[in-house]
Amino acid sequence: MIFPYPSLREQQKELINDVKTALARGQNLLADAPTGLGKTIAALYPSIEYALENNKIVFFLTARHSQHKMAVETLQKIRQHTDIGAVDIIGKKWLCSYDVDKMDSSMFNNFCNGMVKNKNCAFLAATRESVKEKELKESARKAIQGVRKEVIHSEDFKARHCKEFCCYELLMEAAKKSNVIIGDYFHIFSPIGEAFFKKMEKEIEDSIIIVDEAHNLPSRIRDRLSSKISIKTIRFAIEEAKEFGHDDIVDLLERLQNIFDYLSRHMAGNEAFVSKQDFLDHIEKYSDVEQLTEDFYNIGKDVLREKKRSSIDHIASFIEQWSGPDNGYARILSKEGKDVVLYYNCLDPSIISRPKIENSHSTIMMSGTLQPIEMFADVLGFDRSKTTMKRYSSPFQKQNRLDIIIGNITTLYKERNEKTFQDIANMVRSCSRNIRGNAAVFFPSYDILKKVFYEIGSLEKQIIVETQGMSKKEKMELYDEFASYSDKGGAVLFAVMAGSFSEGIDLPGNLLNGVIIVGIPFGRPDKNTEALIAYYDRLFKKGKEYGYVYPAMIKVIQAAGRCIRTENDRGVCIFADKRYLWSSYRRFLPDDIKTANNTDFLIKDFFQ
Numbered sequence: 001m002i003f004p005y006p007s008l009r010e011q012q013k014e015l016i017n018d019v020k021t022a023l024a025r026g027q028n029l030l031a032d033a034p035t036g037l038g039k040t041i042a043a044l045y046p047s048i049e050y051a052l053e054n055n056k057i058v059f060f061l062t063a064r065h066s067q068h069k070m071a072v073e074t075l076q077k078i079r080q081h082t083d084i085g086a087v088d089i090i091g092k093k094w095l096c097s098y099d100v101d102k103m104d105s106s107m108f109n110n111f112c113n114g115m116v117k118n119k120n121c122a123f124l125a126a127t128r129e130s131v132k133e134k135e136l137k138e139s140a141r142k143a144i145q146g147v148r149k150e151v152i153h154s155e156d157f158k159a160r161h162c163k164e165f166c167c168y169e170l171l172m173e174a175a176k177k178s179n180v181i182i183g184d185y186f187h188i189f190s191p192i193g194e195a196f197f198k199k200m201e202k203e204i205e206d207s208i209i210i211v212d213e214a215h216n217l218p219s220r221i222r223d224r225l226s227s228k229i230s231i232k233t234i235r236f237a238i239e240e241a242k243e244f245g246h247d248d249i250v251d252l253l254e255r256l257q258n259i260f261d262y263l264s265r266h267m268a269g270n271e272a273f274v275s276k277q278d279f280l281d282h283i284e285k286y287s288d289v290e291q292l293t294e295d296f297y298n299i300g301k302d303v304l305r306e307k308k309r310s311s312i313d314h315i316a317s318f319i320e321q322w323s324g325p326d327n328g329y330a331r332i333l334s335k336e337g338k339d340v341v342l343y344y345n346c347l348d349p350s351i352i353s354r355p356k357i358e359n360s361h362s363t364i365m366m367s368g369t370l371q372p373i374e375m376f377a378d379v380l381g382f383d384r385s386k387t388t389m390k391r392y393s394s395p396f397q398k399q400n401r402l403d404i405i406i407g408n409i410t411t412l413y414k415e416r417n418e419k420t421f422q423d424i425a426n427m428v429r430s431c432s433r434n435i436r437g438n439a440a441v442f443f444p445s446y447d448i449l450k451k452v453f454y455e456i457g458s459l460e461k462q463i464i465v466e467t468q469g470m471s472k473k474e475k476m477e478l479y480d481e482f483a484s485y486s487d488k489g490g491a492v493l494f495a496v497m498a499g500s501f502s503e504g505i506d507l508p509g510n511l512l513n514g515v516i517i518v519g520i521p522f523g524r525p526d527k528n529t530e531a532l533i534a535y536y537d538r539l540f541k542k543g544k545e546y547g548y549v550y551p552a553m554i555k556v557i558q559a560a561g562r563c564i565r566t567e568n569d570r571g572v573c574i575f576a577d578k579r580y581l582w583s584s585y586r587r588f589l590p591d592d593i594k595t596a597n598n599t600d601f602l603i604k605d606f607f608q
Contacts, residue, residue: 016394020046021172029388036565057180065094085174087180097171143165230341330347439516440514461492466496482507486508
């Protein structure tokens with residue numbers, strides 16, 4: 001194969017050689033590789049070469065649609081020199097031509113399954129001869145040629161070729177004859193993984209799995225394996241049962257609501273752990289659990305013939321999951337305002353990831369924030385005897401980035417008061433004034449963001465604010481607006497850590513010249529965090545580190561990484577909290593970081 005770029009960075013060459021070694025040995029690689037190294041091509045180039053020579057399939061998994069596009073662009077360059085078949089597949093919901101935007105994944109799955117089983121999907125009918133035969137219609141076969149002739153992002157393929165067809169079905173058909181598949185994490189690392197391989201007629205033993213931005217994988221798997229229902233869900237289900245004439249289950253649903261009321265009245269505080277059997281015993285007083293679940297599923301099917309979602313079906317799914325294992329899960333009842341929510345939360349992502357890693361030919365995970373690397377090996381279930389764990393140096397010159405700790409403020413909960421937010425506002429005002437052009441301020445929560453914004457009132461530069469619950473379109477419009485100020489004197493973006501603007505986006509050159517990190521984004525000290533800490537303490541004797549401290553610092557480093565995206569970028573990164581001076585947190589920050597409560601001179605001197 002021909003490397004599709006004119007030159008190789010030294011660190012990039014090192015990563016390519018390590019990938020080649022892992023593939024040749026049938027082993028794994030955990031790569032902590034910083035921004036700008038060129039991780040995507042460094043992983044794909046040797047993996048595709050090995051796959052073509054050894055009849056393997058390469059899966060490149062990402063967390064965001066924007067990262068899909070970056071992988072597509074890289075494969076387009078490779079394809080100019082090497083004949084490969086490559087398919088990009090995003091989540092089935094995003095490929096659906098029905099109006100499903102407002103559905104969550106569970107609701108969409110119920111809707112899609114119902115439409116298929118009841119033969120109501122016009123797009124599937126136009127694509128396949130029949131559900132059982134699985135043969136493509138001739139017109140659908142012609143549409144597939146569009147993806148076989150070029151590497152194309154799935155959203156573009158949908159727009160060009162899928163006005164009448166099921167886009168997901170076409171892409172999965174194209175995947176059967178492809179060497180490379182770009183996918184989402186859940187395509188492999190979730191309960192649907194086996195069905196995904198079966199539909200593509202691939203074997204995991206022949207797979208080279210590359211996971212980009214792998215620091216996101218543990219939390220994504222946990223979310224995928226978790227479920228919840230609430231009193232609000234039950235009330236919707238009661239209305240649904242009445243609307244569709246299933247009065248026979250209204251009494252059961254009302255009794256289920258009474259169980260929630262009873263459990264919430266008899267718990268101390270707003271949260272409590274609940275045993276599996278305790279909840280099931282309460283249900284058994286009124287109905288056999290298996291029979292109730294089956295009845296609810298059947299009624300849910302009736303609802304899904306008419307509507308796009310069913311609360312009754314969701315309750316059936318939850319009760320079935322609730323009857324699952326205890327180990328690696330937490331069962332929590334929570335009072336949330338006027339609602340009461342019952343959670344079945346996954347604590348251990350290795351339940352899914354370990355068997356996939358063990359059975360693949362090789363698994364390569366890479367990120368700019370895969371530290372501490374040993375934590376990811378433990379949490380995801382890597383066999384250390386078959387895994388290389390390596391940290392790569394940055395290709396960027398150190399003098400292009402100024403790192404400063406401001407140690408006279410904090411967002412520690414016990415120290416928060418009106419003066420705290422005034423001090424933060426004054427710090428943001430001073431730093432953003434001295435940063436040339438655009439700056440971004442990342443907060444640990446929307447609540448703190450709002451309080452600082454209220455104290456600031458206004459700045460010399462335009463303030464642009466990320467708000468909770470923004471749509472994908474609104475986020476893109478906000479990004480474009482912020483970028484447009486780079487040649488108009490600059491703007492200041494207010495956003496949260498672990499949000500859409502703190503990772504997964506690129507603001508190279510003068511689009512972003514400074515990042516201010518306010519506080520540390522620790523998870524809520526709730527029952528789920530308590531369970532996570534206890535679980536990892538039992539397994540690795542590192543509960544607080546794995547369950548609380550390290551995940552927060554990974555979010556910090558991700559946000560700070562928005563500043564320097566290319567080797568020519570220059571920028572300032574400010575870490576504003578006294579806890580960054582403590583050794584347990586400072587170890588994550590650059591060795592040459594400076595400390596200053598007044599940053600005016602340092603920032604001005606850097607830009608001059």
